[in-house]
Amino acid sequence: MKNNTGSFHSLSRRIVAQFCIFTLALSATYGAFCFLLLYNLEDGFIEREVLREANYLSAGFRQTKQWPTARNSYMKLYFSKHNLPEDVRLQFIEEPQQKEFYGTHGRHYHIYALPEQKDVYLVAQVSQMLLVRPIRDDVLKFILLSGVILVCIAFLIAWMLGRKTARPLQQLADLVDGVDPENIPASFAYQFPNNEIGILARTLELTMQRINQALEREKCFTRDVSHELRTPVAIIKNAVEVYQELYQEKSAVKDDGKKIVSRIADASMQMEQTVTTLLILAREEQTSRKKEKVKLLPMIEQSIIDHSHLLDGKSVEVFVDDNCNTSVFAQPGMLKVLLDNLLSNAFQYTDLGKVTICFINEQLTITDTGPGIEQDISKNVTEPNVKGSQSTGYGFGLSIVKRLCEHQAWLLTVVSDRGTKISVSFTDETLA
Numbered sequence: 001m002k003n004n005t006g007s008f009h010s011l012s013r014r015i016v017a018q019f020c021i022f023t024l025a026l027s028a029t030y031g032a033f034c035f036l037l038l039y040n041l042e043d044g045f046i047e048r049e050v051l052r053e054a055n056y057l058s059a060g061f062r063q064t065k066q067w068p069t070a071r072n073s074y075m076k077l078y079f080s081k082h083n084l085p086e087d088v089r090l091q092f093i094e095e096p097q098q099k100e101f102y103g104t105h106g107r108h109y110h111i112y113a114l115p116e117q118k119d120v121y122l123v124a125q126v127s128q129m130l131l132v133r134p135i136r137d138d139v140l141k142f143i144l145l146s147g148v149i150l151v152c153i154a155f156l157i158a159w160m161l162g163r164k165t166a167r168p169l170q171q172l173a174d175l176v177d178g179v180d181p182e183n184i185p186a187s188f189a190y191q192f193p194n195n196e197i198g199i200l201a202r203t204l205e206l207t208m209q210r211i212n213q214a215l216e217r218e219k220c221f222t223r224d225v226s227h228e229l230r231t232p233v234a235i236i237k238n239a240v241e242v243y244q245e246l247y248q249e250k251s252a253v254k255d256d257g258k259k260i261v262s263r264i265a266d267a268s269m270q271m272e273q274t275v276t277t278l279l280i281l282a283r284e285e286q287t288s289r290k291k292e293k294v295k296l297l298p299m300i301e302q303s304i305i306d307h308s309h310l311l312d313g314k315s316v317e318v319f320v321d322d323n324c325n326t327s328v329f330a331q332p333g334m335l336k337v338l339l340d341n342l343l344s345n346a347f348q349y350t351d352l353g354k355v356t357i358c359f360i361n362e363q364l365t366i367t368d369t370g371p372g373i374e375q376d377i378s379k380n381v382t383e384p385n386v387k388g389s390q391s392t393g394y395g396f397g398l399s400i401v402k403r404l405c406e407h408q409a410w411l412l413t414v415v416s417d418r419g420t421k422i423s424v425s426f427t428d429e430t431l432a
Contacts, residue, residue: 012162019158020151027150031143038132038139043100046126050075050112054122058114067120075124084123085109108133168197176204233275236268265309276337294332296364297325300357303339310347321358328426334408341401342366342422353419365423373398373416398422 053075060068067077078084084092087103092111101109108127114120132139175188189201297320304318311318328335346355346368353369398414401422405412411425 012159012166015162015165016155016158019161020155023151023154024147027147031147035139035143042130042132046110046124046129047099047112050110050122050124053124054112054114057122058116061117070122072124074126074128075122078121078123080119081121084111084121085125088123168192172197172201172204176208233268233271236264237272240265240268269309291329291331293327294330294335295327296335296359299332299336299339300324300343303336303343306340307344307347310344314350315352316347316350317354319354319356321356321360324357324359324364326359330408330426334404338401338404338410338424341404342424345398346370346420349420363423363425365421367419367421369419372418373414373420 049072053070053072057068057070057077060066070076081092081096082089085103087107088101088109088111091101092098096113099110099112101111103109103125106127107125108130110124110126112122112124114122172192187205189198189205192198192201300320304320343355343357343366346366350368350370355369356365356367358365402412404410405424413423413425415421415423
């Protein structure tokens with residue numbers, strides 16, 4: 001499964017990597033601690049021997065007023081810091097508080113200043129007593145090799161742990177990834193362990209059940225609306241047609257009656273178009289239907305003819321630019337619904353002037369000289385992730401247009417001041 005918002009990061013790999021990094025850091029810290037501990041133990045042992053010898057020499061001097069000979073051959077008394085061995089003399093003069101010094105040719109010294117005597121120093125040349133320093137390289141190699149072995153063991157453990165941890169998550173992801181809304185699994189949480197993953201699975205199951213119920217309610221509502229509204233709309237439309245045919249030549253029919261009947265006919269046609277549009281938007285199969293190359297100009301002309309009755313009695317000119325004689329890749333039904341809604345709104349709310357239709361810079365633009373749209377309505381329609389206005393008239397029509405454009409991945413732009421300019425930009429893949 002791929003992450004559409006960025007590069008995919010495997011959870012099991014991240015567990016392995018972090019576990020190995022932790023083991024490596026812990027091994028390095030523990031190795032350094034052991035290495036320093038060996039040094040401290042060795043230095044502590046030498047300093048203890050030096051201190052013991054210094055106490056012996058001081059006690060002998062207090063008893064005989066003469067300095068006895070050191071018992072250890074590698075220790076010697078010096079009665080001036082200027083008489084110290086040449087390879088450590090300058091170091092001690094510069095750092096008199098230091099006890100441990102490195103001489104030449106691998107010699108190693110511990111110098112102890114006797115506290116009761118001035119300028120009396122016990123010098124121990126302990127090169128032959130050192131155990132850790134001669135094998136320092138071997139110790140480092142052993143620690144490094146041990147660290148590598150521990151990291152390999154940690155990698156194996158982390159790999160097994162990562163697979164075991166990530167397997168239920170992967171199963172859950174595979175189960176819900178790309179699931180068809182029509183086939184949302186009803187029950188699946190029972191197969192996951194009773195831990196955080198099980199809680200996540202139960203939450204997803206509950207959410208999917210709610211989504212499934214919401215989709216079912218919407219499908220039932222859409223089906224009921226289509227059946228319940230289509231019949232009365234058809235009855236009204238047929239009754240108006242019969243009335244017009246019977247009485248269109250009779251002088252007894254008053255002008256007011258003709259206007260009322262005309263308004264009923266317009267309302268029934270608008271209701272029919274609204275029902276058709278809402279049904280198209282509610283049907284999932286419209287989303288997966290393939291687009292095809294569609295001539296734009298014939299569809300514009302047909303939509304103008306279908307809604308020409310809205311311009312009856314108005315001084316309105318309709319101008320279609322020649323650049324509309326082009327083709328776009330779209331679903332013909334969805335493109336027809338878009339044109340019907342935009343043109344019917346433009347014709348209905350324009351009483352004087354003209355309606356201009358053009359296709360420039362990959363945009364279909366319809367401009368009218370009507371009264372314009374309220375600012376709140378146009379703002380709600382053009383802002384992303386904002387539901388369309390619930391007002392009637394132009395606001396309701398633009399709400400449908402907005403949903404349609406989101407449905408087809410088209411960009412809708414509305415500019416309204418004196419008149420209204422509505423532009424629909426087709427994405428690159430929809431252009432001819």
